[in-house]
Amino acid sequence: MTRRTLYLSLVATTVALGACRGKPEPAPAPAPVAAPVQPVGPSAAEIAAGEAAKRRADSIAAAARATAAANAAAAADAERTAASMKETLAKPVYFDYNKDVIRDDARGDLDAKAAILSANPTVTYLIVGHTDEQGTAEYNLALGQRRAAQVKRYLASKGVDDARFTTQSMGDTQPAAKGTDEQSYQLNRRAEFQSSNLPGVMTRPRD
Amino acid sequence: MPLTSVRAAVLSALLVSSSLAAQDTTRGVRIGLRYSAGTKPGVVVLPAKGVGADSVRAIVQRDLDYGDRVEVIALDGNASENAPTAAPSWPVLARVGAAAAVQVTPTATGLHLVVYDVAKQSTALVRDYAAPPMTRMREWRSVAHWLSDDLEESLTGVKGIARSRVLFTRSNRLWSVDSDGEGLVAVADAGLPTSGAWSADGSRVTYSTLRPAQVVVKDLASEQVRAIASGPGVFIAPVFSPDGLNVVYGHGEDDGVDIFIAPTAGGGGHRLSVGRGSDNVSPTFSPDGRRIAFMSGRSGHPEIYTMDADGTNVELLTPPEFDARAHRASPDWSPDGRYVAFHAMVGQAFQIMTISLRDRSLKQLTSEGRNEDPSWAPDGRHITFTSNRTGVKQLWVIDVETGRSRQLTRGASDARNAAWSPRLLS
Numbered sequence: 001m002t003r004r005t006l007y008l009s010l011v012a013t014t015v016a017l018g019a020c021r022g023k024p025e026p027a028p029a030p031a032p033v034a035a036p037v038q039p040v041g042p043s044a045a046e047i048a049a050g051e052a053a054k055r056r057a058d059s060i061a062a063a064a065r066a067t068a069a070a071n072a073a074a075a076a077d078a079e080r081t082a083a084s085m086k087e088t089l090a091k092p093v094y095f096d097y098n099k100d101v102i103r104d105d106a107r108g109d110l111d112a113k114a115a116i117l118s119a120n121p122t123v124t125y126l127i128v129g130h131t132d133e134q135g136t137a138e139y140n141l142a143l144g145q146r147r148a149a150q151v152k153r154y155l156a157s158k159g160v161d162d163a164r165f166t167t168q169s170m171g172d173t174q175p176a177a178k179g180t181d182e183q184s185y186q187l188n189r190r191a192e193f194q195s196s197n198l199p200g201v202m203t204r205p206r207d
Numbered sequence: 208m209p210l211t212s213v214r215a216a217v218l219s220a221l222l223v224s225s226s227l228a229a230q231d232t233t234r235g236v237r238i239g240l241r242y243s244a245g246t247k248p249g250v251v252v253l254p255a256k257g258v259g260a261d262s263v264r265a266i267v268q269r270d271l272d273y274g275d276r277v278e279v280i281a282l283d284g285n286a287s288e289n290a291p292t293a294a295p296s297w298p299v300l301a302r303v304g305a306a307a308a309v310q311v312t313p314t315a316t317g318l319h320l321v322v323y324d325v326a327k328q329s330t331a332l333v334r335d336y337a338a339p340p341m342t343r344m345r346e347w348r349s350v351a352h353w354l355s356d357d358l359e360e361s362l363t364g365v366k367g368i369a370r371s372r373v374l375f376t377r378s379n380r381l382w383s384v385d386s387d388g389e390g391l392v393a394v395a396d397a398g399l400p401t402s403g404a405w406s407a408d409g410s411r412v413t414y415s416t417l418r419p420a421q422v423v424v425k426d427l428a429s430e431q432v433r434a435i436a437s438g439p440g441v442f443i444a445p446v447f448s449p450d451g452l453n454v455v456y457g458h459g460e461d462d463g464v465d466i467f468i469a470p471t472a473g474g475g476g477h478r479l480s481v482g483r484g485s486d487n488v489s490p491t492f493s494p495d496g497r498r499i500a501f502m503s504g505r506s507g508h509p510e511i512y513t514m515d516a517d518g519t520n521v522e523l524l525t526p527p528e529f530d531a532r533a534h535r536a537s538p539d540w541s542p543d544g545r546y547v548a549f550h551a552m553v554g555q556a557f558q559i560m561t562i563s564l565r566d567r568s569l570k571q572l573t574s575e576g577r578n579e580d581p582s583w584a585p586d587g588r589h590i591t592f593t594s595n596r597t598g599v600k601q602l603w604v605i606d607v608e609t610g611r612s613r614q615l616t617r618g619a620s621d622a623r624n625a626a627w628s629p630r631l632l633s
Contacts, residue, residue: 136550136579137402138402141443142457143486145459146486149461149462167460168417169440170399173401173417
């Protein structure tokens with residue numbers, strides 16, 4: 001019910017009630033008849049305004065949804081990128097028997113690590129040298145340290161500040177594979193990496 | 208070589224009364240022991256009565272056997288109720304080849320030792336050892352080993368090594384075990400401890416840890432631990448100088464590993480070797496403290512070198528070997544100063560070797576399995592080392608003179624990095 005309709009109804013009712021008060025009622029007078037009230041709806045302008053407002057709201061919501069989706073996609077992409085970079089940083093590199101020389105198949109991985117480290121200068125990097133169980137514990141501790149130091153030198157040669165590196169040797173105390181065959185030994189002749197001070201959002205290195 | 212076994216009948220005959228002694232005609236013996244060419248003097252450890260008598264008898268028998276200087280004649284039936292209460296039967300002892308008979312009887316205050324001279328048919332030695340109750344097993348066993356060492360000295364003129372222990376690593380812990388393989392105790396477990404060594408008086412050990420990277424000295428009585436060197440990189444195989452004032456160790460970060468020295472009282476270390484990027488590890492002092500042997504890769508293959516204790520006058524000790532897999536490492540200077548033990552690649556496996564400091568002659572001691580990391584016993588006659596001959600790396604002991612070997616440790620996990628203590632006081 002519109003406000004106008006309500007008002008007219010109240011007037012009619014008040015008049016009718018007033019006639020009923022006072023002396024005994026003579027002959028009943030003909031009851032007054034309220035004027036016919038035409039129902040009043042929103043104006044065309046109001047309807048148009050409402051629809052416009054709705055369209056506006058819908059448009060804003062859609063834009064918000066699109067922004068959220070874009071942000072989520074960007075975040076997912078950033079997360080994937082960060083995960084990929086972290087994986088690259090953590091990937092071990094392997095060495096030949098009794099050697100500390102960087103192998104050709106390790107150079108690509110180390111180059112990728114160096115690029116990520118250069119693009120993310122807050123990151124510090126622990127390089128841990130490992131050996132297989134051939135040789136004595138003492139010799140292997142020295143060999144593991146040489147391997148870690150070689151990796152550090154290689155990364156520094158790619159422009160990464162060597163103050164960001166720490167080297168450590170575990171010798172043969174933490175084998176990746178427990179076997180005593182050459183396949184296991186190869187997996188154990190390695191350098192492993194641990195990153196610290198990773199930024200909230202990692203920067204992808206420029207291609 | 209197993210213990211010589213004599214049947215129970217002999218034991219019965221042995222336990223007859225001393226009245227038979229007068230019938231014995233054995234003669235021509237000095238210092239209680241009868242030597243025959245090419246053999247070791249025979250010793251019978253008699254049963255005795257008392258709580259723990261059988262245990263101490265077994266310990267003494269084993270200690271004498273592991274000493275490799277006498278032939279222990281084992282008698283079947285070692286029940287203490289068969290123990291002779293009077294003098295032993297001299298004819299029977301002589302018949303089984305015994306030069307001496309020994310009896311150890313537990314008393315209220317310790318252990319009572321009697322040594323009989325079979326040739327002279329007389330008592331050669333009586334001695335009492337104060338010992339704690341058997342409930343304090345480790346200390347009680349230590350007294351039994353002390354008795355064994357004295358006994359071996361009285362029988363042969365050379366003190367035994369039963370009262371010594373071996374430090375080693377297993378499952379990222381440092382352990383020590385009695386020289387007979389019993390009495391295992393943990394020494395250190397924090398920080399991934401690696402190879403350790405004893406001070407000359409046996410009161411302290413030094414070892415390195417990987418995380419944090421440091422060299423530690425631990426006082427065994429107080430259990431106080433003190434880091435005397437630490438920092439980035441790696442610290443490897445520390446040893447005490449003979450005077451106990453310094454620790455020498457391998458340390459490296461970015462440019463190889465060199466030998467360093469640091470005072471045990473603190474004050475930081477300084478470099479002794481000039482490896483120029485090579486590996487220099489496993490230092491070991493000559494007994495007089497004037498020279499240090501160590502492994503170095505400075506010329507390519509790992510070889511054994513010596514230098515003065517201040518790092519000067521470096522000499523190659525091991526003869527050059529022109530083989531791509533040549534590898535000599537883990538030197539340990541003998542207590543008498545005459546030899547350096549080490550391991551070398553022989554064929555496809557490491558074997559234990561010694562080199563004479565006098566004429567540089569080499570002697571290969573092992574051939575079965577892979578054998579490495581030798582450490583001399585305080586008698587200069589036995590060496591403990593790591594061997595995989597049973598499939599798992601365990602510590603073994605070899606008698607350098609006879610080649611006889613025995614397994615020291617047992618278990619499913621590798622035991623490595625053995626360091627034999629000096630003769631201990633407790």
